[in-house]
Amino acid sequence: MADPATYRPAPGSIPESPGVYKFRDEHGRVIYVGKAKSLRQRLNSYFADYATLHPRTQTMVTTACSVEWTVVGTEVEALQLEYSWIKEFDPRFNVRYRDDKSYPYLAVTLNEDYPRVTVMRGAKRKGVRYFGPYSHAWAIRETVDLLLRVFPVRTCSAGVFKRHGQIGRPCLLGYIGKCSAPCVGRVDEAEHYALAEDFCDFMAGTTTRFMKRLEEEMFAAAEVEEFETAARRRDDMKALERALEKQAVVLGDSTDCDVIAFARDQLEAAVQVFYVRGGRIRGQRGWVVDLVEEPSTGDLVEDFLLQAYGESDSVPREVLVPELPPETPAMQELLGEKRGAQVRIRVPQRGDKKDLMATVARNAHEALKQHKTRRASDLTARSKALQEIQDALELDQAPLRIECFDVSNLQGTNVVASMVVFEDGLARKSEYRRFSIKTVEGQDDVRSIHEVVTRRFKRYLAESQKAGDLSPEAIATDDAGGVLSSYGFGDTDEGAADSAAHQPLDPETGRPRKFAYPPNLLVIDGGPPQVAAAQRALDELGIDDIAVCGLAKRLEEVWLPEDEDPVILPRTSEGLYLLQRVRDEAHRFAINFHRAKRSKTMTVSELDDVPGLGPARRTALLKHFGSVQRLKEASPEQIAEIPGIGLRTAQTILASLRGETT
Template identity: 55%
Template sequence: MADQLPYKPKPGEIPTNPGVYRFRDANGRVLYVGKAKNLRQRLSNYFAPLHTLHERTRRMVTTAASVEWTVVPTDVDSLQLEYQWIKEFDPPFNVKYRDDKSYPFLAVTLGDEAPRVMVTRNHRIPGAKYFGPYPKIWAVRDTIDLMIKVFPIRTCSDASYKRAMQTGRPCFPGQIGKCGGPCSHRVTIAEHRAMVDDFVAFMNGGDERFTRELTARMKAAAAAMDYEQAAIYRDKLASIDAVLNKSAMVLPDDADADLFGIAEDELSAAVHHFVIRGGRVRGVHSTTIDKELDISGPELVDQILQRVYGDAAPADVPRRVLVPTLPPDAEEIEQWLASRRGKRVEVAVAQRGQRAELMRNATLNATQALMRHKTRRTSDYAARSQALADLQEALGMDEAPLRIECYDISHLQGTNVVASMVVFEDGLPRKDQYRSFSIAETTDDTDSMHQVLTRRLAHLDRPEEAAPDAAELATSDADDVVTAPSKRRRFAYPPQLLVVDGGQPQVAAAARALRESGHEEIALCGIAKRLEELWLPGEDYPVILPRTSEALYLVQRLRDEAHRFAITHQRKRRRRDIQSVLSEIPGLGESRIRALLRHFGSVSALRAGTVEQIEELPGIGPKLAATIYEHLHRDDAREPAVDAPVADGR
């Protein structure tokens, strides 16, 4: 492959102005749309030597056959044009949004003669005003039930409304007091429209005005001894309080903001959006995103803001937008949002106080949404079948890998090395067949991988042997098999595919173990985390699975599950080591060990303490405190490995 692209523009041909550029393939299809403050500087990154490009960027530029650009007057104009082109051409290499349609909305059909409030999942009702989305449909219905006590607007269907207006008989919801529209014959269309406007204003954050007005009316009615009317106002105030209590106060009363929590990995991201009006969360929205090119966190924030506010009405753009990190062109984003809102808009990072607390909450929700998004694809039967078929084709296997084993190595700063083996059958985890290995002596991760696979593959040659008994575990390694052995020896089942966490070195070590054990019929690959690429034995170039490939999600989940299982086992060993260090001290029982760890937090902190500080704990006298101090300082070489932070397994 040539190291330069044939369609690379000539030197000096690309202008230095701000603008928007498009990569097209040989058929003229737009592959990618991007913007730049300086087109020449930005595009030069794509035309660098191919071997220096990120793998997914290299795939995009080699798929393209041409590049074109449009110069615009300002950076704000480039924002608007980029959004329009992404929406028009739907380029495959731009981020893809998968909106979560499971959340219901509260909608007011302002385009109708007599607007109606309703629960809906349809986002395309002409002239409708939407609030939410809400996490639960019952939360929307409860809100409507409470709000129509204060703002008695129409809730009946269009058919019921039309029939009631033609016959002169109130609709059924109107007969039982659940509909306050003109079909109930208690208000005119103009009076009903005024109540609808008040309802919309309240839902937009104007609760303080209505609370103040109802309180004044209640007091006036009570002063005039009209206690029945005062009771009506009191009940309306109670309904407003109930609605407000459902929306927890998170920011000051006058705060109008949108807050975005983001969780991402190499290929996907999840966004959790809090809509805050009047200091309260009025709605939430979750979106998952597929990333094709390697984009940074700030660039992802830029894309998200364009997506959310590209077609937003002026009233839907808040005064403040809170994000986890500022986009690279934050000032231009603010100008663009201000032009849509008609007033100043601030884009800021939530760093402290209530904003930071809410950002942590949104980020936690985004993390959970990302996990659900990935596991949903691997738990679906059709998706699992497609994943196994894609993996078979990508790796050149004769049959689909119905049993896959994945291995990961973990250690504490080079010590206490352990390995994990996770098993997936038919694309689903078989946790009863997970195994953990302890590695007594090793030189590096590749040696550890070779040792583990050699030990594991040895069991394939003994299919008739019963599960290892306690004596065998004691002579080999008590942590070699950590799950309870079953009557049937599943550990002897041969996998169709072995996956190792790592690149070429780890794959080479695993291939050597397969060759030495005589099991070269088992397929092998490694997954490198940085580029999410698959390495095969003896190959100079990796296999790149498409971003939307079900096979890639399956392999990612295998790798993540192996890493999680290894770290879990590592932490259990760490806790056991800490207990063993303290249990060697004469006079310390379990209760005193727990008290020491609870007070100091770790063995390292305990070692840093003085005899007097240790003696302060109840039940520990001067003699025992001195014994503890002397024991912990007798062998300083042992303890750092015990309290060292957990490494990333690489």
């Protein structure tokens, strides 16, 4: 019996998107398939208090050893994928379909004089037109309820049909217009049979002519001022549109193809393949591979096609890829020989196939994210990474606390820097900090690194002195200005509030001290110049017990101060993987802050030149109108409605923004 806590996904790792999930046992067999509007809410419910779960659910979660999921675009897609997987895997805990019944179909009994629409299970019968299968009978009934407005085919049983014919009065559906009431002769046999055939044509995909016909009838009725009839036709069109809701996981009945998508970073690539047969997804597979070099997406496609179909006899007639391989004609010819017929490799440009490609790509990104989360959460892998870094950099101890700095700017404007913290190989987002560079003008990353490292460690020395760790002589003042953010810096990262209990408190204020802990390793996003600048800043402050290194993006080389040659870690090294995660997180954090600052500057720049307009009034104007463009389009009277702004001031504002003279 497994403990659900042993395979529970990491907090925050489950997406909130709709999707389908599978529980597997210790042998890898699928034991339960379900769908959810929000995967995170649904899956978290399985790992709640064990005593509150249903007895069958308790058995299921203790039998399972792993859980996985597939993200889709809508709930309808999740519904379609759920029944496909249930039919394929026959999971033991999906009791809904273990009642000796097959999957429900939407059936039209064309073998009867007056065909009817119904839900059928079991063996197919001659003369009956089937659509499906569906995973839920209620899904069929919802579709039928929408279509009966336009195609009022009978849905009653033979007994009900006969009884209402005898009493000469239709049932309720006949009175509300959702049945043509052939039982009482409102339509004859031929007319009703034509309605049933139209219903079948619509369900088979011949939809354009019906929509066009309803539109023509709507406009014709409106022309002769029969507005009630026009409104009914409009409502009929809306009902058909709802029934025709596109489903990215279902293509045309004759579609046989494999849909391939990739997600990648500098070290790894995740590939996802959806196998579509008969227009429906019949399977899915995914891999995560190490990248020895930096191939293009087309190269990845070529390598995958060769390996996936090199010894396979099940080559589809069409392969959809995100980018064509370098030698597409040769690859098509090779796959054609394997299949014994022509094979097309193409990039979908529009329609359902492009939508399905987007769904597969989302799953590839999710698979790569999950892989990284599992790898980062693996205690053994983290320990190995820290040990590899210690050995490679010849440190006295493992770098249990790593801090990384990165600088971001746009052509020397709005220069900012970020500091991220990793402890025991995991991000400590509560201790992230961001800086606004104050003493450096222009695009000078070296001087910016020197400034931000100086400011950070001056704060560390000051915090240490407050705690009584150092003498007053060891304190240096922060001439460059303090760090921009305070505790609770406003970034949207999850987990940013996970903090106070893990930081030492200021004895005077009782609040966490922001820079009380020194790192074991200081990582700089850059090469030898940036590393030298960071080391120089530490030397100037008299700090000699913190190791410094830099990670250069181009070749992923690790640079140490004063070393002429870089340290090269294997590309499959857990140590390199951890350093890359730290570097990438610092880069992301810096970019986000830079964009926010640049956006704010651009928003108020035009208002800065308006005479007599201070920060409070500028803020009030932007809050009221939303943008400078809307403010330009407003009248002086509308602007004067804002408290503190009179009509004369409003005229001055508009004249300044529009470049007019007052």
